[in-house]
Amino acid sequence: MMYETSRNGVAGRPGHAREHLTYLLMLAPALLLLGVFVFVPVVLVIAGSFYEFSLTSEDGRFVGLGNYLRIAGDEIFWIALRNNIIIVVGSVVLQVGMGTVLAAILDRGIGVGRTLLRTIIFAPMVISSVAVGLVWTIILDPNVGPMNAAVTGLGLTPPRLGWLGDPTVSIWVILGIATWQYTGFLMVLILAGLQSVPKELYQAAALDGATGLRAFWHITLPSIRNVLVVAVLITTVGGFKIFDLVFVTTGGGPANATQVLGTYIYLQAFNIGDLGHAHAMSVVLLMIAVVLGWLQLRVSRTA
């Protein structure tokens, strides 16, 4: 095999084998890091989901699909999954929707003040979710927060148990906080797509009488279809991965009402110590993430 390749032209250049070795050595650190911290853990989680064990015990007991049957019968797992879906659907509608509107306004709607508005709207993206969660926790606090005072001032009644303490509203409040933080990011993502739409398209459309909103529907939206799909996929993955905001604001409470997969896996693994249960839920999260990630790469490659 070696002789074969070295006999034909290019590959047979002196030093070819050495060059090949250099390439392999340059690849090695990346593959090592990915192997140890990404691929091996994935295998361990999948394998571990068939065993019952705790964080402290050395080896577990094989239970087959037992852990999966347990999560299927676990009411809180379904609450968590439902909450993830609320966050995902809500985020797609609010963040991608508002992001598209704002991007279109900044792209062609207005002239003066574009950079200022873009800077302000994007800013929450560089604040950590922990800080965002803490600031909002204080703003929404029933005793010291300005939100209750403002709502009462308007003649309305704030939720009696607090914005984050009322199990029927708290998940929606978290959705609101997430929207506050991420809409600017989606605006910038979509804006980049809009700016690559050739200006001639708009000129041609204007000749046919399509301006303003009609141009937006018939020219703008179709031309940025791929960017919008990527935006929806990124938001969807983000909604399934949400952890920090929930952990900081409600910790999954009250009474598990705002539990999401991320916080519930954390609770089962590190507070309750039921790793089998945590692993089975992690596999569900992994499968969702892999399918969405695969879709995202497919779309962006054809973009």
Add this chain to the structure above:
Amino acid sequence: MDTRRFGATSLVLYGIAGLWSLIVLIPIVYMLMASLKRRNEMFLAPLDLPSEFNLSSFERAWGVGVGTFMVNSLLVTFLTVVVIVAVSGMAAYSLSRMQGGWPRFIYLLIVAGFAIPLQAVLVPVFQIMSGAGLLNSRLALVLPYAAYGIPFTVILFYAFFLDFPKELEEAATLDGCSRFQTFIRIILPLSGPAIASAAIFQAVFIWNEFILALLTLTRPNLKTLPVGLMELRGEFSSDWPAVLAGLTLATLPLLLIFVLAQKYFVRSLAGLGK
């Protein structure tokens, strides 16, 4: 176009964008304002401006170690970004120059890593770190953060290196440069824009990462900002101005850097959709 209609339309458009900017700004301004308040003012007059310019809450927050947390975050972020750029740069360069089917396979394998969320594999990553005796060391963050930053950075660099003019590299080879020397002396110095995009994108993620830092670092002198901020809330259970002062100290520097260098932030994050 009729100027009167144009006026009304742009009023509505400015109105929408202005309203959203206001929604974004109010909590940030509130954080700054309330951090200057006294503790009883928070209860008595939640909507009022602080009665005097009072920095004592900042002193209390600083006393808990916000400065240390910030230095820790800086160190971890800087080290990780260096590792990510170096490791991904080498990998992407090799993959973009190797011929045949299996380099393509390795590229796809690395790209597949992009889809794996850290949240889903937290337990084994924690166990690996614990087994290696790396808990409470900065490596417990640097190595996993680097691993999770590699896929996206390799995708970015790979596309960049494929478009790189071949003539420069051929000239370097004729001058007797080895492959590695060519990469260090020719490719890297000319990859500034790609490196900047990758570095900023990863830095934002690393600076803000919370769960892994919460799990692996328990010694106060090693904690990063997000974990330290949670600490702050525990420490001052009802001293809200101090918590807000800590939050201000933690977020203001990054907001200022962002305002000054926003062009680069925006460019690096916008690249995701392409």
